[in-house]
Amino acid sequence: MVAYDTGPGAAAVTAESVRRTYHLAEPIHAVDGVSLSLGEGSFTAVMGPSGSGKSTLMNLVGCLDTPDEGRIEVDGRSVGELSDTERARLRGTEIGFVFQTFNLMPRLTAVENVRLPMVFHDGVDADRQERAQTLLERVGLGDRLEHEPSELSGGQRQRVALARALANEPTLVLADEPTGNLDTETEAEIMELLVELNEAGATILLVTHERAVAEYADHVVHLLDGKIEDLEHLSDARDVTAREQATEGAGNRRPTGEGEA
Amino acid sequence: MNLRESLRISWRSIRAHKLRSALTTLGVIIGIAAVITFMVLGGGFSEDIVGDIEAEQEPSMTVQTQTTPEDGFGVMLVETPIYTESDVDALEQREGVEYVAPQGSLDVVQTTADDEQLTGAVDAQATTADRFEHATFVDGEPFDGADEAVVNEQAGQAFEANLSAGDELELTFEDGETTTVTVAGVVESELGDQTPPQVFVPADEHYTTTVETPDGDEERAYPTLQIGAEGLDDVDPVQETAVDYLEDESHAAELKEDDDEIAVQTVEDAIEQFDDLVGQLTVFIGAVAGIALVVGSIGIANIMIVSVTERTREIGIMKAVGATKRDIMQLFLVESVVLGVIGAVVGVAAGLGFGYLGVWLLGWPMVYPLEWVAVAVAVGIGVGVVSGLYPAWRGARVDPIEALRHE
Known part of the structure; x- marks a missing residue:
């Protein structure tokens, strides 16, 4: 059963009747029977109030957590059936995280931070340094390679985090409130960058509680009490006004936002 | 990674x-x-x-009695005179043995040379001339008579006059008696700078310590022997022979305390120990x-x-x-x-x-x-x-x- 589908073609990530229960005083279903399929190259936002299960869903999709019931597949592999080590490897190769608090390694330079996922993933041994530099240049930080996070502005740090998320060419980029700690101007820059990366082929799942941020995506999943309340297809509805306004200048945005990269 | x-x-x-x-x-x-x-x-x-013990090997070994102290570790020398004249004679008969020189301390309390008196500083040993068979003399030669003595370099230098062959040396014993000897030679110490000043006099005339042997006779006995082998090749067999004899047949084996051990050591053995x-x-x-x-x-x-x-x-x-x-x-x-x-x-x-x-x-x-x-x-x-x-x-x-x- 796939209740909600965000995009044509092969699915990058699928969730089937996923339930995650926390056993507190009484069992709480943080995620309660969610079925969702993220198409390759899609750009989906997850919205919902606090406690609606956004973070839990993200942890599940990001292979940081495993479902109590149901099944999550990333790149065709069922996350719940993997060992700890296999999940760590899957995270490293198939998931790129972008956090609200940036979460860069404080004592490593920008380029070393971007290299980090490649360092833990021994498979990609092709010139890591060169690839990290290319990625940083792609997010506009070609001149900040050797800066430590403390020497960078918030927006720059988030760009480093974005470059890091792309390091191992992941199936999915998971962005958890990526602009929550940024001012509106920087927010627009980062969101444009996400749109650009999406257009270049990256599958993106964005968690936010701001409508304006969610509207950069093609699809919006509304969560409430651990369940999917609604799935909005912004681009299918050709409801692009809000996005065009916010991203003025991002003129190369393709009109439909469908999955072909 | x-x-x-x-x-x-x-x-x-x-x-x-x-x-x-x-x-x-x-x-x-x-x-x-x-x-x-x-x-x-x-x-x-x-x-x-x-390090400064003579590197050149000598075909000689020392017989001493050792014991393990009750507290602590290592070995202690026992100065009991248990090696009798008969033991010396018997060892001398063994194959490969060139000489057996007994050695025992004398209770000399003062040494005087040229009016310079040293109290307690110089150790007096009674021995035989054979002991110097392989020794190197800096000056003079081994003693050859009752009133002659050999000093080691340390003893020679202990006196301001710096003793050499021909000098007169007066030894004062614990009981107040004195005897005057002539320095026949100055010998190098095989154990290097750490050796205490020593003067050697002939045992026959000066050594009087006796013990009652297991056979019931009264015989002179020494706490230390030095055995010379005929050549370097004889050292090992002689050492073996000496150990066998001393442990099983000698008076020393009977006279020693149960806990004591008879050690026959070459200079090298001593260094190793x-x-x-x-x-x-x-x-x-x-x-x-x-x-x-x-x-x-x-x-x-x-x-x-x-x-x-x-x-x-x-x-x-x-x-x-x-x-x-x-x-x-x-x-x-x-x-x-x-x-x-x-x-x-x-x-x-x-x-x-x-x-x-x-x-x-x-x-x-x-x-x-x-x-x-x-x-x-x-x-x-x-x-x-x-x-x-x-x-x-x-x-x-x-x-x-x-x-x-x-x-």
Whole structure:
């Protein structure tokens, strides 16, 4: 059963009747029977109030957590059936995280931070340094390679985090409130960058509680009490006004936002 | 994750807390420096005493009685006169034996030469001229008569006049009697500078200690014998023969105390025994110094646990970008091993430095205890691994979701 589908073609990530229960005083279903399929190259936002299960869903999709019931597949592999080590490897190769608090390694330079996922993933041994530099240049930080996070502005740090998320060419980029700690101007820059990366082929799942941020995506999943309340297809509805306004200048945005990269 | 990358990341975090890392390694540095210092001092002491003993081998051996002290370790010489004249005669008949020279102390309390009196400083020994068969004379020759004596270099230099052959020497015994001898020769000491000043006089005329033999006779007996073999090739068989005879057939075997042991040693054997003794002592002191090492490794473990707690969030980040438990373990282990190795290397350098200063002040030769340097570095790595294991394991177990929430 796939209740909600965000995009044509092969699915990058699928969730089937996923339930995650926390056993507190009484069992709480943080995620309660969610079925969702993220198409390759899609750009989906997850919205919902606090406690609606956004973070839990993200942890599940990001292979940081495993479902109590149901099944999550990333790149065709069922996350719940993997060992700890296999999940760590899957995270490293198939998931790129972008956090609200940036979460860069404080004592490593920008380029070393971007290299980090490649360092833990021994498979990609092709010139890591060169690839990290290319990625940083792609997010506009070609001149900040050797800066430590403390020497960078918030927006720059988030760009480093974005470059890091792309390091191992992941199936999915998971962005958890990526602009929550940024001012509106920087927010627009980062969101444009996400749109650009999406257009270049990256599958993106964005968690936010701001409508304006969610509207950069093609699809919006509304969560409430651990369940999917609604799935909005912004681009299918050709409801692009809000996005065009916010991203003025991002003129190369393709009109439909469908999955072909 | 390859080792170079772990080293790079670990080194960053060590450098980020320079003072803390320095203080942490200080424990290991002090421990290893102390061990190395004692090894240098022990080696220097040993070398100082043994090093200047004549390297040239002589076909002679010494028979002495040894016992193990009740408290402590090592050996003690027993001065009981148990080697009788009959034993001396019997040993002389054995194949390969060139001579057997008995030796026993005389209770001389004062030595006088040219009106210069030395009290208690010079040790008087009664022996036979054979004892000097293989000795090197600086001046003169062995004694050849009741009123002649041989002095060693130390005794010669003890007097301002610096004794040489022909000088007169007056010996005063405990009972007040005196006798005057003429120095026939000055002999080199085979045991080097550590030998006390000694004067040798003929046993026949001066030695009077007797014991009752198992056969019931009264015979002169000595606490020490020197056996000369006919050649270097005869040393081993003679040593064997002498041991067999002395242990089974001699008067000495019956006269000695049960706990005492008859030792027949060449100069080399004696050196070896001495080296063993100094070695044991050095290791003992080194072990005490090793306690500092244990304290040092506890210090590393402690700071690594703090470090894991402090870097919980970093662990979360690394896990999010694909670090496995093994990667995290490796990172923290590499960090503690680096601390241990730094401690070992600096400790070895400091230990050699202090040791050098010590032997220089004491006038001993410098000895580089290379095997202990290797041990120290191995211990440094070991300390790093042992003290890093638990913290690294804790780090590896960190839940990434919790860690990422950690401020």
